[in-house]
Amino acid sequence: MENVVETKKKSYLPLVSSLYFNYIFQGMAAIIISQNITILTQQWQATTAQVALVISAIGLGRILSLYLSGYISDRFGRKKTNLIGIACYFVFFGGLLFAHSWQFAFVAALFGGFSNAFLDTSTYPAIAEAYPKEKDTSSLSVLNRAFISIGQFILPILTRMMISQDLFFGIPFLLCIGFLLANMVFLKFQDFPENTSSNVKETTIIEKTKAKFAIDGVTLLVFSFICISLFNIFILWAPTFAQDLGLASEANSLLLISVYSIGSFICVFLNSAIVKKGARISLVMSFHTGVTTLSMLTMTLVPNFSVMLVVSFLVGGFAAAGIWQLGLALCLEYFPEKKGRITGMYSMATSVSLMIMPFLTGFMVESDIRYVFYFAIGLGVIGFLNTVLIAKRHAKFIKERA
Secondary structure (H helix, E strand, C coil), rough: CCCHHHHHHHHHHHHHHHHHHHHHHHHHHHHHHHHCHHHHHCCCCCCHHHHHHHHHHHHHHHHHHHHHHHHHHHHHHHHHHHHHHHHHHHHHHHHHHCCHHHHHHHHHHHHHHHHHHHHHHHHHHHHHHHHCCCHHHHHHHHHHHHHHHHHHHHHHHHHHHHHCCCCCCCCCHHHHHHHHHHHHHHCCCCCCCCCCHHHHHHHHHHHHHCHHHHHHHHHHHHHHHHHHHHHHHHHHHHHHHHHHHCCCHHHCCCHHHHHHHHHHHHHHHHHHHHHCCCCCHHHHHHHHHHHCCCCCCHHHHHHHHHHHHHHHHHHHHHHHHCHHHHHHHHHHHHHHHHHHHHHHHHHHHHHHHHHHHHHHHHHHHHCHHHHHHHHHHHHHHHHHHHHHHHHHHHHHHHHCCC
């Protein structure tokens, strides 16, 4: 009983801030190849499709490590799992920077996927255990996205500076390694909340929540796949769209991702406040998916740079402002018995997207960049219909639990 009281009184703000700090660099890792695609294509002696294959390796790395990372998180603790995730990023950033073939870069990119898996399966459960109230967990999970947005705002500005000042393109890679190393040292001295997953009886909770994985779990996995696909397609190929259609220079096209990140950063706090006020998160997910799809449709029908700037802000604000995290919070609400493994399963759908989409869209780009966004719009329509089903099931779940 004393330990429980201590846990409730203890402030986990320094820990959570440090955990979130990692996600600045996860945000950078997601776009650092596409932001440097011209010079990396030359350094790796690769085609555009081969560079897209390297980006796909991040998703493959997640797939290969998610079950293991979820198991380690539940079995050996969130702290060890998080430190492993940071260490993998050293290999990722360093390997990409010094690779001189796309095959070597592919191996380094796998470690980016390993890092994603280990960070996700330790961070989200740790937050849920530090702040066990449902609304707190949901709103804090959304705030995670703000730090990803910070990274995706800063990196295009740094990359544009490297290009305009003719500086060494690898400086941002080295900065990532340095800051992550400092955060790793800080985390080693932080106390994590008690790992509660192993203390919960699985069958009891499933009967209590009355959620069905065959329906509720699967629809949330579909949401995870499509949500990630939509904004990753955008951040990977929007600059190329602007360049290929003659709407912007290479340096100016990179600013689209900074605008996207501003939209994401601002709306993260709006979404967190909405959820904190008690908004049904399944309805928020549905609304955001619909706006994202309409925004991409507008960009393809009216291709000019001013429209792209507005769409960048909207896609950042509605696709990447924490709705993936809201889906995860809903998944943990439905199935709280093994937080690390449930997070791993939800993230598995993300991993499949990260592996397949860059490779698939890379071939589309070689034919016509517009095909990529026609494809994204189709995914968005499917995603919206899926979220309507999620919202209906969630309403039923709430009614049965009351």
